[in-house]
Amino acid sequence: MVTIALKAAFVYYVVYWLDTFILSWQCLTRPIVIAPLAGLVMGDFHTGIVMGAALESIFMGISAIGGAIPADATTSSVIAVAYTILTGASIEEGLAIAMPIGTAMSSFGGLLTPLWASLAPFWEKLAVEANPKKFLIVNILVSFFTMPFVNAIVLFFAVAYGVEGLNSLLASLPVWVMTGLGAASGMMLAVGFAILTSMIWSGDVAIFFFVGYVLVKYAGLGTVPIAIIGAAIAISLFMSDKKLSDLKTSLTNTQVNVNDDEEDFF
Template structure:
């Protein structure tokens, strides 16, 4: 069961996160943070981090370009995490069965909020004509109220009244609809592919395809190597445990994405340096070209 204070905290966060994303942008308005915070409130940080992380990757390339509405991944993560913990749902299934649909439905409350603000925009125009700056401030900030309510109302309703429904879904996925549960788990693993594909649509892939291949191959090879080493490490520990022999060796970690990012940064830096000198070279080459024409 979700406690009343958890509902209160999460509802307040739902309003806060959109203000954060619109204004001071501390990353508290991101899916991964939403998962982290909801996990903390619900008392299961690991589940929150997992759902938040998966959702973050799913919407990686979806920006608010030109003020278009987009899937509300933060609220989706919040709902999925809260119910995954309270109903004991599998995180991957919660992501696919709750997180994504909720995120998609909340696009419409986002649109509603943005439409409501048109009204306040006109109120602001009228205040300018009257030079009534006190009223201008009030009407301007009513916009923030629309923004916050567009998140807080649906999140509150879902948390307060959704438990029965979610329990029924969880029961079904573990019972008669086990095949659907398996499918949802696979879908959860596939979803990040959408985020990456969207991003590639925005990035100049054709121009930089060499770096795409480099990134993929480096991480694919190292990732496989590291996970194999981890598996061997586990096996060795099991064997050693069975025969009660002590083994000396380091702990085996997975691939660190931070180090892979550093390789990427180094490549970008080299590109930046070459690009600058390249521009100068092109200019001088162009000048020589002109000379040739005159000759």
């Protein structure tokens, strides 16, 4: 069990971490990529590939096992491949084990969200030092130990020693800690938005903040339609400003002409 767990955690960690640096977003962490790689590490490439196809179909919602789609594609894929290769279990059995681990991992991850959020002021301070090399290096170093690392450790213990330990740990936490941390994550975003708002806020146009707000809350529109409405308002404002300035220039010009005429007249 410990070997399965170690290999699964290793593949998960490397791929999850690497996905942050190459090929855009959520490419390497998809089942169709990570399952063959897990197979390769665990010594059965062929099974990894075939399972990659099956797992990708499950997670794309093409087919579901027992009517349910497990929460986290990456975790579930790695664990399912590990179990199938090392114990001869079926995909269904592998996923049955993976599902509670994925759920426990995401609730544990939720606990740590405020921790990553509390790093934000540190990043801001580091950025203002205007030392881009240092900023990049510290970012890369810290990224070794954040989400992928914590997740891989939790995955390792859950696979090696059973998910019960993790679940009882989570259950032993008072409910208010969990709800409190959950509530904090929803409200912390307001800090980011508040900094942004205070930078672009200016008296004569401030009211437009509420136009966007109301369009979401009352009309339930998405960002694309709101952007189109907003662009229409912005463009018509721009155009009326342009007309005003055109008028101003033409007025100044005629005034100059009139003055010239008057001088001639007198």
